[in-house]
Structures are given as structure tokens and as C-alpha cells.
Amino acid sequence: MPASDPDTQLSDVALKLVDATVETLRDRRGALLPILHEIQAEMGCVPEAVIPVVAERLNLTRAEVYGVVTFYADFRTEPLGRKVVHVCQAESCQALGSDALGASAKAHLGVDFEGTTEDGAFTLRKVYCLGNCALSPSVMIGGEVHGRVTPDSIGKLIDAGRTAP
Amino acid sequence: MTARVFVPRDSGALSMGAETVAAAIRDEARRRGAALDVVRTGSRGMYWLEPLVEVEAGGRRTAYGPVAAADVAGLFDAGFLAGGEHALGHGPVEAIPYFANQERVTFARVGVIDPHSLDDYLDTGGFKGLENALGLSGPEIVETVTESGLRGRGGAAFPTGIKWKTAIDAPSDVKYVVANADEGDSGTFSDRMVMEGDPFMLIEGMIIAGLAIDAREGYIYLRSEYPHAHETLRRAIATAYDYAYLGDDILGSRRAFHLEVRLGAGAYICGEETALLESLEGKRGMIRPRPPLPAVSGLWGRPTILNNVITLASVPLIFQKGADFYRDYGMGRSRGTLPFQVSGNIRRGGLVEKAFGLTLGELLYDFGGGSRTGRPIRAVQVGGPLGAYIPESLFDTPLDYEAFSGIRAMLGHGGAVAFDDTVDMARMARFAMEFCAEESCGKCTPCRIGSTRGVEVIDRIRADAHRGENLRLLGDLTDLMLYGSLCGLGGLIPYPVVSALKHFPEDFGAEDVKELNLPF
Ligand SMILES: Cc1cc2nc3c(=O)[nH]c(=O)nc-3n(C[C@H](O)[C@H](O)[C@H](O)COP(=O)(O)O)c2cc1C
Ligand code: SF4
């Protein structure tokens, strides 16, 4: 955990954003998750420097906020790529070759699971089930699910995702 | 007359290009000057036919699928707007055997109506159950649920009426209703289909639960992997507020119920009810010791009804048509219907709502059509990642809670994932342990450490390093996890592992499993 003063690490813009987010959501009970989701959506991650700020504003300890950020797979302290490629690795997709799909995605992007491409376009992650099992194997690219994906088609889908909004 | 064309916006259909197809139909209509309305629906659950487009003509709906954008011009040429014949045509959906042989009770509207349309919902019996429930006292509502025989659809199959009774009896001026929409089990998607295809049904069920125990607030805890369900729920909730189904004065009854969706953040364990409550409170999803039960002390320490989406979505019909109507489906102590979900290596993957009692084999072959690869089905995992692997010799087991306990398996949330004969069951057992290690909340040792040891032990077995010894170790380890874990993650992961070992010992190089001291 960073010991340094957060306000010196976060830009004014970022600090304003965090403050505004906390302000809008703080009256909801159990506001921490909604706040972190919002920050992750706006900033692409929950930077470590944000943690003490959120903690202070919500009267929580840094350890509590840090604990929550690290517990959940969705929250990351390092920036994700502009789009996340989620390759399902759960059982239904395994039954139809999600292994080969994962390997093909890794080869296409040149990164391992959890890796981000050098140009910052994509982060590759595995996911356990997208609820699209009847159309396994499935991947999700930038929030869009694709069914019956093959090791050949996944590269094309990723490339299409590069240009799509 | 303007033709109506129904194109699903269910995320499964979208995953096969339904959005492009909808756009292609609109474009082609414009080009030809044909008047039509495109209505977006949920999915009928026959995913191998998605995108499945239906056209309303001559008082009936004719289905075409799977439709690609490139097929659209041809469909117009064939006069599909009047129900014309085409190679992709199936006649009315109700005539497709897969569909005709189901009992669409809870899923009657899914794929039929526009999920955003309150009128569609009302025209098909929606909110009739709520109207009836508003005339009943809390205990009467609970009594009706008990009489229906409804049991929890999230996994544990606990009688819903008893849970609600506990919450009614717990004294508190503040109570909550929580829908478990975490749907983390691989091989399941029925919650998603309801939320994307008939969201008002879930909302109505939650309002009735609120009336039962005098809870005035509810939450839907939704997994973040379901963005389309999120959007549909949010719109439906806003509409329900606009028309006074939610708010401070439900339909002029002076009763209040408020409802909000909260997103999970990618943690399987948050589907477990106490971890879910922790997460809703803004904390790490750590298991709470029980007792107290959530029905006594749940969200923020208050009595809380926490039910799966399908459980709650089954409630409106019980109040619309009566407890008997629901209870008349099913067998033994498994009453009503279960939306089974068949997936994995299967030709016709999808949702099959049936009364309890059909056999696993019927689900796999009569509905599923056998494996997609054309090879023999060797193993089926039923009930999600914590469910047992079932060999062909047990495919005649009826899908019924008690029958499945009898073969040391569980129905869980109703998912069945098929594997053909190329599957390596030792590898699947390893995956179960790996999954458990990754998703463990870390609170208890048998699960946190046991699962990691489990991966190592299975690796050694697969590498034939001291195989006999390690097989015995695996037996002991699963026994320890089964009996020593604090919750169902560590406590149930022995099911896939032990069932794989017991039914497919050859994949582990095991000669005599009886020697292994397996827990079951
Ligand atoms: C590890 C684990 C994960 C679970 N995941 C879910 C889930 O995703 N959805 C669900 O409804 N129930 C899940 N359950 C079951 C819940 O703990 C709880 O029994 C259920 O939501 C209660 O609702 P019901 O009585 O309507 O089934 C899970 C249980 C365990 C042990
Ligand atoms: S069994 Fe696993 S998930 Fe459950 S309480 Fe123990 S460590 Fe946590």
C-alpha cells in the first residue's frame, strides 16, 4: 500500500472526479462498490492513489478500501486496455475447446492472460462463464459477447473490436 | 397492415449477430417500401436457432432461424412477412418439438413479449398476482408459497415458504428482500433470460415477497458480466416506479416497496448468500458464520428474504393461478417446474422448462440431440462447477432433487454441461480444484489451502508420481474439505472431484477406487 500523501499523486482532474463520484453515491448504503465501479469506468482502473482518498471521504480505513479493491476481479489498480477481451474458461466452453481459443487469443495479442497489449488497446482476461453456455465457446470483447467462436474467428473479432466504438 | 417482426435482444442472440440482423431487416424493409415494426424480445431459449426471427402474420407467429444478415433479402423474397416458406422456416415456434415438449410455466412470456413493454406484461397476466397478494395478509401470502411447494432454485432447494416464515417471525421494523442474480454457475443462464426477457416478473415477485414480510426495500444483486440484463432491469424498474408498482404507495394500497439493482464485481463466492450480503454492504465477499440465518439477521443485520431470481420469478404465477396450479407439476417433493439449461458439447443447447421428473438422458438426447461433435456423450456435469460429473450409466436418473441426492449429485440451478468421449476427467477434477483455489474467500483452511493442495496432488497423479499414495491423499483431502469447510464452495467442490474419480477411475490411472477412502 502506498504510504505517500494521495493528494500529491492524483492530478486535480482525477481528484475532482473521485470527489464528484463519492458525492453522488455516498448516501446510498453500502456505497463503496458502486463508487469503485464508477471510478473504474471513468479512469480505467482504481489507481492506488485513489484508495486513501475514497477511504477518507467514506470514513473507512485504507486497509478496508484496499481489501475490497483487491478482493474483486473487476477492480484493478493498473490501467486496463481500452477494451477487455474476456475468454470464457468455464466448463461448458471447455467442452468445446476454450483452451484452444485462449491460446489463439494469446498468440493474436501477444500477451498472456491478465496482460495488456503494448499499444494499450486490449487487456486479455479469462472469465468463468458469460451465461452464453448454450453457444459455447464464448468470448466478450469490450462488453459484447460472441458465441460459437473458433480459434480462427477470434482474431478477426478482436481486430473488429479495435476499430468499433 | 404493418407487419410485426420479432427479433431477440437476449445477449445469447446478440452473440450470434441479432443486432445486425435487426438492422438488416429494417434496411431491407425501407428499400422495398414494406411497412413493418421490429419488436425486440427475449429469447425462446433455442439457442442453436438464434438469431430466431418471428413474423406475425395471419394471426400466428412464424419462426425463421438461424438468420444471418445475408439471409434477409431472401426472406423478403420468400414473403416471410406473410409467413412464406423458406429454408430457414420452422412454422410456429409452438410446433418445434423442442419447444412443444416443454412446460413453459415460468418462462411463458420470455421470447414472446417486449421486455420493456408494461402493456405486453399486463396483457399476458402480469401483476395479477400482485393484485391478489395485496388482498392477503403477510402470513396468508407465506402460506400460499408454502402450499405451492416451491423450493429455492439457486442451489440448495430449501423450501421457500419456510424461509419466508422465518423472516416474518423475526421481529424488526426494517426488513429486506434480496434477489440473488449472481448466476455464477457455469452452464446456467436462466436468470439472465428472465432478466433480459421478462424483468417485470422478477420485480413482481420481489414486491410480493416484500408484502409478505413487510419489507419496504429490495435489492437485486446482479453479476457484472450481465450488462444487458442490467440495462433491461433498470428500465423496467423505472417504468414500475412510473406506474406505481414500486414506490411509497403501491397501486394505492399505502404499502411501500423500493427496489434497486447493485452490481457484483467478478467474484463467484458472492453468489453464496452471506458473502452476497457482505458485498451488498460494500465489503469483501467473505462468508459469514451461520447462525444467524439471513432470514433472521441478514442485510445490515435485518431479517432478509434472499432468493434466487427464478425462485422469485415463480412467485407471481402462484398468486395469479393459485398454489395448486404450481404444485400440480412435478414429482415427489420436487414441485413445479425447473428451467433446465443444457449446454457444453450438445447439438441443441438451450433452455428446457419442464416439470421435475424427466430423465437426464431425455434432456441430453430428446432435447439436446446428443453431442455437437457427434461423438458419444461421456460425462455430464449437473448443477454448476460444484456439481457432480455423471456417467452414461446414470443418465436414466430423473431430474428431481431427491433422486439426484440419491446418486450423490445435485440439481443445483439446473444446468447440465455435456462432454464427449475426448474429455479427460482427471483434468476436469484438476480444474475444479483450481477454480476453488481461485474463487476461495480464504476464510477457512480446508478450502483455502486444501484446494491448492488438491491441484498439486492431481498434478502428481496425472504425472504418475507416486500415484497410489497421491490417490489416497486425494481421498483424504476431499473428505476433509467436504466436512471441514465453512461454506458450500470448499464443501461441495469434492463433488466434481470425487464423482470424476469414482465414475472415471481410468482417467486417473486408478485401479481400485474402493481402496481410496473416498468420502462417498
Ligand atoms: C459457492 C456458492 C455459490 C452460490 N452461487 C449462487 C448464485 O450464483 N446464485 C444463486 O441464486 N444462489 C447461489 N448460491 C446459493 C445461495 O447461497 C442461496 O442458497 C440461494 O441464493 C438462496 O436462494 P433460493 O432459496 O431461492 O435458492 C451459491 C452457494 C454457494 C455455496
Ligand atoms: S469454504 Fe472457501 S469460500 Fe467458503 S468460507 Fe471457507 S474459504 Fe471461504
Ligand code: FES
Ligand atoms: S461456460 Fe462459457 S459461457 Fe458459460
